[in-house]
Amino acid sequence: MSTPSKRVLLTGARAPVALDLARQFAAAGWQVHSADSQPAHATAASHAVSAHHRVPAPRQQPQAFIQALASLCQAQAIDLLLPTCEEVFYVAHGRAQLSAHTRVACMDLPQLRQLHSKWEFLGLAAAAGLRVPASARVHSIDQARQWAGTRPLVLKPEFSRFGVDVRLHRDGLPATARPLDGRPWVAQALLDGQEVCSYGVAHNGHLLAHAAYRPGWRMARSASYYFDGVDNPDILAQTRALVAALGYSGQIAFDWIVDAHGQATVIECNPRGTSAIHLFAGSDALVQALDGQGSQCRQPPPGSAAMLAPMMWLHAAPLALCRGQWPRWQHDWRRASDVLARGSDRAPRGQVLRDLAHYAASALRSGGNLRAASTVDIEWDGQPLP
Structure with a gap:
């Protein structure tokens, strides 16, 4: 009598890493389910994925998102829930509820928040003996200038992703530097x-x-x-x-x-x-x-x-x-x-165009850009969750 295969649920299916993880789990004999609040055409088209599930947007509907995942884990007898993108923070917020139905591959939200914060993380790293750059948490361009003096520096929001809003000042902070936007920022020595x-x-x-x-x-x-x-x-x-x-x-x-x-x-x-x-x-x-x-x-x-x-x-x-x-x-x-076409699993490469078209249409409707449209429903910047 054969042993039933384990089942994994990959969230954040829009990401190429989710597609690659699906292939790796399927090759290892797992049954793969994927989930996302976006269509995720590329991953859904992979031979490795047994079923793709649409779920509520975690940023806009965090409680409904967790409930949908809990129901999926119970109905599909999921053995492992694996977040892949920034929805991990919302999964972590609902980890106690989800853990009643499956093993959840992430820590609780308070620890993930410390790691996600570009300021708090440096303190954790230094305490563990890691090398970290000289840094300061600032709330205004004047604070940044006072801390940096004339040395080269990087300015970045405390919570951000993909290098968005990062400012490099190789010759020091100029007098014409744009003001900060009210969020906490991190000023950091620019390293060679x-x-x-x-x-x-x-x-x-x-x-x-x-x-x-x-x-x-x-x-x-x-x-x-x-x-x-x-x-x-x-x-x-x-x-x-x-x-x-x-x-x-x-x-x-x-x-x-x-x-x-x-x-x-x-x-x-x-x-x-x-x-x-x-x-x-x-x-x-x-x-x-x-x-x-x-x-x-x-x-x-x-x-x-x-x-x-x-x-x-x-x-x-x-x-x-x-x-x-x-x-x-x-x-x-x-x-x-x-990444998109491995072996005989080549359909995802063509489906990427459908995903890009979806995000482009969303960007046009919102007046934003393609990158923002691809993450607007999963981003988390440290705010309290219900």
Whole structure:
């Protein structure tokens, strides 16, 4: 008699990381369900997904969102609920209710809020022995100027995502600097070095999976679409130290600046899935870690690279031609796998256009931009939840 397969429910199905996780869980023998308040055509089209479910928008209807997930977990006999995007904060808020029906792969909201805050996180990291940049929490441009003097600095909202509203002042804060907008901001010393993004999965303070990448090609001051795997022992050691100090369970990701000697300074945290997940494709290592199995830290093969192929053609290729970087583009293209079309599962690549059209229409209706339209229903900036 065969053993019934485990069942996972992936929320935030709009994200490419959810698509890749669906494939990894399905390859490991799990039955995969996905859920989102958006259509998520790409993930829903994957052969790996048994069923896609529409749920209320977590930001606008947090209680209805949790109730819908609880009902799904009960009706579908879900073994693991895995958030992938910023809906993780709303899932964490309803974790007690959801845990009555399934295992929830995240911590409670108060701890996630500390990690999500670009100010509070620095205190947690420093207390655990991590290197952090000189920083200050400010509420006005005058406070930022008084703290920074003439040194180079970064200004960013305490709660934000994808580099939105980040201000770089390499020559110090100019007299004409725009005022802040009333939110708390973080003023931070601008560090020289290579940006590296890392991702880990921990269980009860033990790091079970880890990957890091350089954002090889990206939109200006925004998210990357090329993920060039790197091995940095200092980042791995510091990540281990922090998850151990916190007794952390779940997904956790960091942004770092690495100097010429390979020493890394952590600048912020994302307690959720990130694009480093793509580097684990073709392996069940990440699935085992997310299921809390094993004791060793699993890592992707050296030299792994992944990309969003449409963006490599639409954005990186013209950029490379203009900058005389075509040989680099060709080299990067050849060595990376496409996140959207893996093996015979190629339907998601075409469905991305439907998702983009959906967000473009939403942006036109609201007068906003495409990025804002893609996250407006899941963003959380530390405000109290009902």
